[in-house]
Amino acid sequence: MTASKNSNMDLPPEYISAANDLRSDTFTTPTEAMIKAALNASVGDAVYGEDVDTARLEQTVARLAGKEAGLFCVSGTMSNQIALRTHLYQPPYSILCDYRAHVYTHESAGLAILSQAMVVPVIPSNGNYLTLEDIKSHYVPDDGDIHGAPTKVLSLENTLHGIIYPLEELVRIKAWCMENGMILHCDGARIWNAVAESKVPLKQFGEIFDSISICLSKSMGAPIGSILVGNAKFIRKANHFRKQQGGGIRQSGMISRMALVNVDSDWKANILKSHALAHDLAAFCKVNDIPMESPTDTNFVFIDLRAAKMNPDVLVKKGLKYNVKLMGGRISFHYQVSTESLANVKQALLEAFEYAQEHPFDQNGPTQVYRSASTEIDVHGNAIQDIKGYKY
């Protein structure tokens, strides 16, 4: 009996399939093709740059983005944080981003701790994405005023909340950055989605941004990681910060080979399938007057829980009733979600919305777009929080 079979452990239930997991596109599971590919992966030590498949993955993604070099990071968080740290030199300085940006809201204060940076979080005046006017009216100029922390980097997200950043706006922002010596970073956790839907080549976004963090573990379906792309000098220094942060990966050939399976495939078709499901759900919401927070450009439907007076825990429990996993108002689609799950989430959403009509819920705390599974369903998949008087 191996230790792992020891019965007195508190192990999570086996995770079988992401077909009904609409909590996030991070739940995609490795395919059989990926696992088979891993069996034939190179086995060099990537810290010394000696692993063929890791180098192949880095150079493949860098080339797609039109950048000189790429760096395989274990996560999008690491990729973003070492990118921003690499762009920054002499504090005091600040990074300007959307107030919803993952680098600001969901990377455990990395900007404050690793980069010692002030953040200038900005609410987009159009409600969807920052315009050049939003940026110009909030950035901190480096004009010698010793009260401020001059803004050195703009960190934009594409997509953010599933919204595609309009290329023409990025072009305007880029021109202003060039005139004002400002660096542009892109959190491209879902840039594959933006490329597939907008048909703007990744290389064109690469011409706008000095660096892009490109996630492999979301809509691209890889089990692990992100590729940070940029010029060779920047990537060399980012590699230094990656090592410092404990991100040096030894024999990463296996996970690189797994990622290459989808990167080398018709990934756009896969991604557009997931977008079609999201667009279908958005149309369903419109027909049933279920309010949404933002346009459904790509793979996310954001239910406006406040406007709907919907208790997120009721929505999660309705999801369990109809065998779909949810974690709040963001409903995520990825290429492994089944059409049956689309039908089921419509049922769950409709019942939660009807329940809210009779039992309006006032969200008096912050709206948590993402909530870790532990806050609503336990390791055995049962909803933790009972809601007074709530019956299935």
Ligand SMILES: Cc1ncc(COP(=O)(O)O)c(C=O)c1O
């Ligand atoms: C927009 C965005 N950026 C970055 C990340 C960080 O990626 P990871 O979870 O791999 O650290 C995420 C989360 O998946 C994300 O949603």
Ligand SMILES: C[C@H](O)[C@H](N)C(=O)O
């Ligand atoms: C928020 C969480 O870190 C992950 N980025 C997600 O989108 O689910």
